[in-house]
Amino acid sequence: MKPTEITKTEILKIYKPIENSAHKGTQGHSVIIGGSYGKMGSVCLASKASLMSGCGLVTGYIPKCGYNIMQTFLPEAMVITDINENTISKIRLGITPDAIGIGVGMGQDRQTKRALYQFLKNSTSPLVIDADALNILSLNREWLLELPKKTILTPHLKELERMIGKWESEEEKFEKTQALSQTLEVIIVMKGAPTYVFDGENVYKNTTGNPSLATAGSGDVLTGIITGLLAQSYKPLEASILGVYLHGLTADIALPETGHQAFIASTIIEYLGKAYLSFEREIGQG
Numbered sequence: 001m002k003p004t005e006i007t008k009t010e011i012l013k014i015y016k017p018i019e020n021s022a023h024k025g026t027q028g029h030s031v032i033i034g035g036s037y038g039k040m041g042s043v044c045l046a047s048k049a050s051l052m053s054g055c056g057l058v059t060g061y062i063p064k065c066g067y068n069i070m071q072t073f074l075p076e077a078m079v080i081t082d083i084n085e086n087t088i089s090k091i092r093l094g095i096t097p098d099a100i101g102i103g104v105g106m107g108q109d110r111q112t113k114r115a116l117y118q119f120l121k122n123s124t125s126p127l128v129i130d131a132d133a134l135n136i137l138s139l140n141r142e143w144l145l146e147l148p149k150k151t152i153l154t155p156h157l158k159e160l161e162r163m164i165g166k167w168e169s170e171e172e173k174f175e176k177t178q179a180l181s182q183t184l185e186v187i188i189v190m191k192g193a194p195t196y197v198f199d200g201e202n203v204y205k206n207t208t209g210n211p212s213l214a215t216a217g218s219g220d221v222l223t224g225i226i227t228g229l230l231a232q233s234y235k236p237l238e239a240s241i242l243g244v245y246l247h248g249l250t251a252d253i254a255l256p257e258t259g260h261q262a263f264i265a266s267t268i269i270e271y272l273g274k275a276y277l278s279f280e281r282e283i284g285q286g
């Protein structure tokens with residue numbers, strides 16, 4: 001199982017420049033579901049990253065306590081609140097978005113667990129599953145069978161361990177992850193240094209990124225980027241590959257300008273524009 005490297009050449013084959021006739025309706029609508037009291041930053045970061053990945057419309061689905069926080073942090077986003085104050089208890093969107101990212105900052109309340117199960121049973125939009133949604137699934141492994149095919153899971157190594165159990169060697173970690181992606185027919189973005197993407201058949205190794213990304217919220221931002229790309233009608237594997245590449249590239253571009261200490265999750269979002277511009281320059285020269 002030799003990984004294929006995710007290089008700029010591959011990325012330029014996937015990347016779709018914007019059409020002149022574009023309007024916000026053609027650029028996709030993504031929904032980020034998550035947040036709980038004290039963890040609203042995660043949804044704010046993921047939603048802003050989704051918008052700045054190029055998505056036309058973004059909605060946050062959050063508990064009531066996050067309403068003012070999110071509307072103030074990100075006026076470009078729309079907000080739908082749960083009936084519950086501090087955690088999500090029932091997911092009623094009333095819209096059918098082009099992609100949904102679920103789990104960041106969501107916590108693992110009993111009501112939230114039940115809401116996730118009902119959501120997975122009924123959801124028809126392409127999905128990205130991260131953080132607490134992954135942890136809840138690890139505690140209720142039979143729920144994994146409810147995941148629609150080509151759903152994208154984005155575990156860091158601890159979340160991965162909760163899903164597949166401990167491994168004795170790197171080889172075993174890769175084999176178990178590959179087996180899970182094959183059995184469930186899902187895409188697994190195994191976050192780390194570097195990040196690998198499994199699609200059940202092949203494994204792809206990211207070539208961008210550096211330790212500046214070892215900062216709170218940087219995975220929440222990745223969830224927002226991949227969800228935004230999915231909503232812009234990139235296929236799930238393309239969105240995963242392009243998402244991890246862009247995410248790492250922001251850190252590579254920023255590092256000489258910011259230094260790693262002052263690089264935070266918001267800096268990833270800030271540098272998305274420069275990362276995209278580097279693609280446009282290559283296309284212009286081609």
Ligand SMILES: NC(=O)C1=CN([C@@H]2O[C@H](COP(=O)(O)OP(=O)(O)OC[C@H]3O[C@@H](n4cnc5c(N)ncnc54)[C@H](OP(=O)(O)O)[C@@H]3O)[C@@H](O)[C@H]2O)[C@@H](O)CC1
Nearest residue numbers: 039040041042104105106131132156157158192216217220
């Ligand atoms: N501003 C906000 O609102 C923010 C909200 N957030 C939200 O908080 C929730 C909890 O998420 P979380 O990831 O912090 O908790 P959890 O799953 O227990 O993992 C932590 C443990 O895992 C390990 N570990 C992690 N990475 C690893 C790696 N690459 N390689 C190896 N190990 C690794 C590490 O273990 P250690 O190495 O310390 O033993 C660490 O102790 C979640 O909903 C998230 O969205 C956060 O995003 C922050 C900003």
Ligand SMILES: Nc1ncnc2c1ncn2[C@@H]1O[C@H](COP(=O)(O)OP(=O)(O)O)[C@@H](O)[C@H]1O
Nearest residue numbers: 156191192193210211213214216217218219220
């Ligand atoms: N040393 C590193 N080199 C490259 N990427 C890293 C490094 N440390 C962390 N990252 C990236 O940062 C992100 C961290 O995600 P995660 O642990 O979910 O953060 P959070 O939950 O705080 O948002 C992942 O995309 C991971 O690949």
Ligand SMILES: [Mg+2]
Nearest residue numbers: 131156219220
């Ligand atoms: Mg995370």
